[in-house]
Amino acid sequence: MIQRLHIRNYAIIEELEIHFSKGLTIITGETGAGKSIVLGALGLIMGKRADTKSLYDEDKKCVIEAHFDIKKYKLQSFFEENDIDDDAELVVRRELNPSGKSRSFINDTPVNLKQLQQLSGALIDLHQQFDTLDIHNVSFQLRMIDALAENHALLEKYQQLFNSYQSNKRQLLQLIDQNASAGREMDFLNFQLEEFYKAELVEGEQAKMEEEQATLSNAEDIKRILSAAHQHIEESEQAVTGQLSDLSNTISSVKDFHPDIEALYQRLESSIYELQDISQELNRIAENTEYDGSRITELQERLDLIYKLQSKHNVTTIDELLQIQQNLQNQLDGFGDLSATIATLEAKIAKEEEQLQKLAQQLSKRRKSVVAGFEKKVHQMLQQLSMPNARLQVAITPLEELSSTGLDDINFLFAANKGGRLQAIKDVASGGELSRLTLCTKSLVASAIPLPTLIFDEIDSGVSGDVALKMGSIMKNVSLHHQLVVITHSPQIASKADTHYFIYKKDKKDRTVTKVKQLSLEERVRAIATMLSSNPPSDSAIENARELLQLQMNS
Numbered sequence: 433m434i435q436r437l438h439i440r441n442y443a444i445i446e447e448l449e450i451h452f453s454k455g456l457t458i459i460t461g462e463t464g465a466g467k468s469i470v471l472g473a474l475g476l477i478m479g480k481r482a483d484t485k486s487l488y489d490e491d492k493k494c495v496i497e498a499h500f501d502i503k504k505y506k507l508q509s510f511f512e513e514n515d516i517d518d519d520a521e522l523v524v525r526r527e528l529n530p531s532g533k534s535r536s537f538i539n540d541t542p543v544n545l546k547q548l549q550q551l552s553g554a555l556i557d558l559h560q561q562f563d564t565l566d567i568h569n570v571s572f573q574l575r576m577i578d579a580l581a582e583n584h585a586l587l588e589k590y591q592q593l594f595n596s597y598q599s600n601k602r603q604l605l606q607l608i609d610q611n612a613s614a615g616r617e618m619d620f621l622n623f624q625l626e627e628f629y630k631a632e633l634v635e636g637e638q639a640k641m642e643e644e645q646a647t648l649s650n651a652e653d654i655k656r657i658l659s660a661a662h663q664h665i666e667e668s669e670q671a672v673t674g675q676l677s678d679l680s681n682t683i684s685s686v687k688d689f690h691p692d693i694e695a696l697y698q699r700l701e702s703s704i705y706e707l708q709d710i711s712q713e714l715n716r717i718a719e720n721t722e723y724d725g726s727r728i729t730e731l732q733e734r735l736d737l738i739y740k741l742q743s744k745h746n747v748t749t750i751d752e753l754l755q756i757q758q759n760l761q762n763q764l765d766g767f768g769d770l771s772a773t774i775a776t777l778e779a780k781i782a783k784e785e786e787q788l789q790k791l792a793q794q795l796s797k798r799r800k801s802v803v804a805g806f807e808k809k810v811h812q813m814l815q816q817l818s819m820p821n822a823r824l825q826v827a828i829t830p831l832e833e834l835s836s837t838g839l840d841d842i843n844f845l846f847a848a849n850k851g852g853r854l855q856a857i858k859d860v861a862s863g864g865e866l867s868r869l870t871l872c873t874k875s876l877v878a879s880a881i882p883l884p885t886l887i888f889d890e891i892d893s894g895v896s897g898d899v900a901l902k903m904g905s906i907m908k909n910v911s912l913h914h915q916l917v918v919i920t921h922s923p924q925i926a927s928k929a930d931t932h933y934f935i936y937k938k939d940k941k942d943r944t945v946t947k948v949k950q951l952s953l954e955e956r957v958r959a960i961a962t963m964l965s966s967n968p969p970s971d972s973a974i975e976n977a978r979e980l981l982q983l984q985m986n987s
Contacts, residue, residue, distance in 0.1 A: 433915035434556065434885050435521075436499040437477075441488045443469040445946045450933060452885075456911035458926045459919045460959060461935030466946030467919050470935065471889055474498070476526045478556055479549035482534040488945075494528040500555055505884075510551060516541045524552070555884045557874075567844065567870045568858045574842040576873060577826065579880035580806055581798040587837065590791040594836055597784040604777050611770040621764045628757040631737055638738055638750045645731045651723040658718035665711040673711070676704045785834070792838035799840060800828060806876065813872040813906065818899045819865065821850035824873075867891040868903070875906050878913045885915040892922040900924035908984075923963035927980035932956050957981060 433454065440447045444466055461467050476482055477498045487494050500522040511518035517539045525537040526548075536548045567573065578587055647654070665672045680700050687693040742748055745756050803826045814822040825845040831838075845854035848865050857866070871891055888907070892900055904925040910916050911930070920926055932951045937944050951959055961969035961977035969977070 433501050433504075434498055434917075435501055437470075437474065438495070438497045439470070439473045440496075441492050441494040442473050442476075442496060443486055443488060443946070444937075444944060445469060445473070446488055448946065448948050450948055451950075452915065452917065453931050454911075454915055455930035456908055456928055457915075457917045457931045457933065458929035459917065459933045459935060460921070460926050460963065462937060464937070466937070467935050468889070469946060470948075471887070471919065474556070474887070476528075477524050477548075478552040479536070479545045481545075482526070482528045484528065484530065484532045487528065487530065490530055492530065495525065496527075497523065497525045499523055502555070505554060507551070507554060510554070514538075514541075514543065514547055516543070522555075524548070553884075557884050557886045567866065567873060570841070570843055571837075573826075573844045574837055574840070576877045577799050577802065577806070577842055578795075578837075579877045580802040581795075582880070583795055583798055586791065586795055586798070590788065590795060590838060591836060593784060593788055593791065594834065597781065597788060597834070600777060600781050600784065604774065604781060607770050607774050607777065611774065614767050614770070618764060618767050621760055621767075625757065625760050625764065627741065628753070628760070631741060633738070633741075633750055633754055633757070635750060635754060638735070641731050641735055645728065645735065647721070648724055648728045648731070651721050654721045655718045658714040658721075662711050662715040662718065665707055665714075673704055673707050676700065676707070680704065788834050789839075792834060792840075795838040796828070796830075796840050799842070803828065809876055810869075810872050813875070814868065816899075816902045817868045817872070818895060819848065819868060821848070821852075822865070822869075823847045823852075823854065824869065825854050868895075871903065871906055871910075875910045878910045885917065886910065887917045887919075889919045890921070891918065892920050892925050896922065897924070904928040921963065923960045923977065923980060926956075926960050926963060927977075927984045929956070932959070934959055953981070 434452050436449065436451050438447075438449045439445050450470070459467055459470070472486070473496045476496045482494075484490070501520070502522045503520050508518055510516075519539060523537075523539055525540075527535045527537075529535075536543050536545060538548070538551060578584070663671075666674075680697065683693065683697050683700065687697045738750065738753070741753055745753065747753060747756070807824055807826060810824045811822070814820075814824075823846070827843045827845050829841045829843075831841050844857050846857045846860055846865075846869065847854045848860065852860070857869070867888075867890070871888070874886065892903055895903060900922040901924040904922070904927065907916055907918060907925065908928045918925060926932065933948055934951050934955070935946060935948050938947050949955075957974060957977045958969065960980060961973040964976050965973035
């Protein structure tokens, strides 16, 4: 619950602080004194947009700070998810600088407006006439019915299973897509590998073929030149080896007369033998070299295939192509067929869906079981609040698909007047009707639903006398289970207060400011009497005020 609200430098508020207690807190005051300004400040705490026009002193910072007791609220997950210290007392602060920059803090940790709105929505239910109210929201309507049906445990079980179901469905779609993508990738890899397998690449073959191609392409020149060399060295009349043999014989005649000549003679003999061997090799090569056009074509086709693959894969050697081939094969081997995994997950999803259908039917049955009683009690309460012909119908229609709350679409239909057509609340209810309807419905579920602090502003609009007194009684009952803050113009409702604050204006030297004070019993008598008559109140009004307060004390 909210314990304290401190406001500084906001609108016509220089500085004030309100302490809230358990039960029913009533705020009354002079017209234009600033009751709505207090709610505006509270709206900033709840994450509403700020405006520098709201600054009391345009040169100073505006600070709104609220303290909450959150021991009864299960908010641990919020603090964990947002990395915020979780204390028994929660402090929410909003600052607005003259520059227009707004900052928000939860337990001194900076947060954004979305986080602020998420937290405040779990703490404060602010009901202002002409605002969009919770009761408009079909999700809130469903929440109310579930609270009356005591569906909390069953719904929690359903939603845990539903979250798993949704997660598995998302995973299934991913696997199906992944399997399809894998199939396309495998087709492409197989296409690439097929080129390699058809090529039947052999390590080192490119260099050998390029050598063979060069030999065959120059076969005639090789044969002619090598045959001529053989002739010149060994076969012709002026053969080199013949001439060297003659020279060797001549030197042989003097080799014994000088020690160095013998060595030179031996070297010359060796040269002759080497030339003869060279000549034989040249002749062998010449004889074995023949031009083969078909073989040249065969080699060129094979090399063209290799060159094409090398160009396609941006490499220059057979070894690199073979490495690419191995990599492609490894990638292909790495792909597994997900069909079995998909089938298993599909079976799991089908089983979860079957379980969810059963749970959803149980939820629906329990919801339908409380509708008639809820409608009857709302009708009775609306009759007490001067709406004798008002009707509320809880329409439950089945959904085609499972949702996070089951298979029910719940919509509150309303007709304020006799013979009126039942329609969605947002389309037919006026501000005053909405206020009374909201009061009735929320009071009925107050003990069943973890409603936050309730704040009603002008919920008594258009009612007075006995109806206002009955509204006050309803509010008093709600305050037994939840903290309730009510801004009212009704003396009958004001008389029900556990704590009564009065907001008033005070003139300073250069401007008017808003002040607030907690009223004593006698001050309450005078304030309520003034609301009953005028200022100053008449004696009879004071007596009536005492009777209202005495009635409250005795009830």
